Amino acid sequence: MYVIFAFILSATIYGAEENVTDVPLIHTDKTFESTIAQRNTLVVLYVTWCPHCKRLLPEFKAAAELLKGNQSVQLAQINCEENKDACKKHVKGGYPTVLFFKGQEIIPYDGPRTSAGIKSWLDVNLRPTVFDAHSIDEAKTYAKQFEQALIGTFQSDKAPEYKKLFEHASSTRSKTIVRIAVINPSVKKPSLEFYHTKIDISEAGPSFSEVGANWDKENIKEFENAHSPPFYYDDPFSTQLRELQTETKAKAVLFYDPDYELKQQTDAFFEVAKKYRGKIGFALANKNIHSKKASHFNLGSEIYPSFAIEAPIEWSGLEEWNKKKEQEKKELNTQQTTKTPKLQDTSLLPFFKSHFVLPTKNTGSHVTIKSDQMASFIDQFLNGKIERSMRSSDLPPRANSPFSPVLQLVGKSFSKFAFDPTKSVLIRITTPSCQLCEKTRPIYRRLATDIKEIIESKSTKANSDSKAFAEQFIVAEIDVDENDLPAEATVLVEDIPDILLFQAVSSSDQNTPKRISSYSGPMTYEKIKRFLRDEFKSTNLPAFPLDISQHVI
Known part of the structure; x- marks a missing residue:
């Protein structure tokens, strides 16, 4: 043709x-x-x-x-x-x-x-618009030269369905997809399938084999578009996978060892990827390339293959939080915020995702993960029946010595302090690669030191209310490059660095959830103090005790 x-x-x-x-x-x-x-x-x-x-x-x-x-x-x-x-x-x-x-x-x-x-x-x-083959084997052999193939089977090249396939191929040229017609006079009805050459998997289009099927070129195009996205991606952190639209916006990743029975590791994965196509994205991760990033999924670096799911953070209170923030904007009579420059896109950081890890028995350096294990795990995830795996690093020696004014938190200790109803906790969210975090560290430390000195002061200036505030107030920080936060804290983080305030609950309201606020202003000493003063002004808690400069606008 x-x-x-x-x-x-x-x-x-x-x-x-x-x-x-x-x-x-x-x-x-x-x-x-x-x-x-x-x-x-x-x-x-x-x-x-x-x-x-x-x-x-x-x-x-x-x-x-x-x-x-x-x-x-x-x-x-x-x-x-x-x-x-x-x-x-x-x-x-x-x-x-x-x-x-x-x-x-x-x-x-x-x-x-x-x-x-x-x-x-x-x-x-210059390729044939539609390549004519005499058998499905010949068609798939020819297709191996390309990434994907759309294969129709017809009684002859005069069949009306053949002509519709040709019309589609003529109007939509593709560098990666070849269109093939298998001419077989003995077939009773035409059929259409999409063939993934790299992994030797076909996806049939049953509706095209039905009596009275509509072989309109637009229907053929829709079928091809629906099945042309790859079953999986070779890079679990690729832009294409991040932008892939699935029902759950989640991705399942198999971290594999390329030097150990590769086909055995991947065949089961491909089977599951075909079954859950459209519901969840899939990616393969070569351990020799991505072993460092396995920690993002809270996976160890010793056992392969390993299977895990990454999904967006969900929190039931997010809608109410967004309404509150919009109302605050209206009250300020502005649609602009004065947030510090965003140095890192938090949506790309590992802490901004939920991770779920398939448990495997440690029987040596390699394990076998079967397709039914992966399928069962995905079903549990889709039905909300598995717990999120939380990353938590080890604290460096003497990180929280009595002489350190800033409490260092990790994933395991975050909720213990942040959600203690008797304490107000100011938490700075940081990462090692954030330059602004390092630049503003002395400012944050100065604030923590000033609060601590109120407790230690014997001066009469440090009155009982000031000490009461200081004794229930904690200044802390956490590195989210290695630690995860609870969902209700994660979704509030907009920039790196960011500051969250978890306010204590007064003794008369012990059953009330803690109020969480995020600081959206410049990372300066006076501005952060003003934020704290305003947040505690309308509560039953002791007032913020540090002096505020009247010259800061």
Whole structure:
């Protein structure tokens, strides 16, 4: 089967007419039609005054040199100022107009305007629009040259369903998907399947085999689009996987050892990926490349393969929190915030996701994870029946010595302090790679030191209310590069660094949940003090005791 492409590009001419060689061929009104009838021909129709033409023609000539000797295609050019008949017939828009004549069809060119881009585009479009095979084995053997294949089975190439597949292939060219027709006179009804060549898995389209099935090219396109996203990605941290839209917006990752029975590790994974396609994304992670990132999933680095799921954080109170923040904006009569510059996108940090780890028995350095184990684990996840795996690092020696004014928290200790109803806890969220965190560390330490000195002071200036506040107030921080936070704290973190305030509950309201506030202002000493003063002003708790400068706006 043959296809014809028509391209209308804004291109350019590289020089005077006399400098043009016979590669590409130069045509006139008299030779044009006879030449394109002999062989597949890519033609540029140009005018000498067009600047776009002047830029394109050198690239077009270079592409012709790259393809010199290729008997399946030729490149040609025609000057529309001297050959008006051919140009009047084929130029429907501006200059240059590029047409690819292939058999009896003309197809618009939409490729790059470089020699390499033109060659690459032709490599794709010189393929048969639909490759005719005589068996499914022949079809799949041919398909192995490409990433994916759309395979239809028909009684003959005269079948109306065959024609619809051809219409779809003609209107939608693909670099990665080849369209194949298996011609088998003995089949009772046509069928359609999508074949993933890399993992040798086919997905059937049952509706196309039904009596009265609608083989409209739009339905075929919809089927192809639904099945063309990869079953899995080789990089669990790729942009494509982050942007993949599934029902749960979650991804399952198999961390594997490429040096140990690779097929055994991945076959079960592919089976499960096919079953849960569309509900959850899938990725393979080579331990030699991604072992460091296994810690993001709270996985050890010794046992392979390991299987885990990563999902967005969920918190039932998020909607109410967002309403509260919107109301605060209205009360301030502004839609702008004065947050510090965001140095890190928190959505890409491991703490901003929930992780669920499939338990495996430690029988040595390698284990076997079967497909039914992965499937059962995914079912439990989808039904909300497994607990989130929380990362928690070890504290460095003497991290929380009596001389340290800032309490260092880890995943395991976070809730113990943050949700203690008798304590107000100010927690700074940091990561080691955050430059602003390091720059503002002395400011935060100064605040913690000033609070601590109120407790230790014997001065009469430190009155009982001030000491009461200081004794129930904790200044802490946590590194979220290695530690996870509870959902209700995680969703409130917008920037790195960020500061959250967990206010104590008065003795008369012990059954009331702690109020959590986030600080959205500049990371300065006076601004943070003002935030604390305002937060405690309308509570039954002791007032914030530190003096506030009247000169800070």
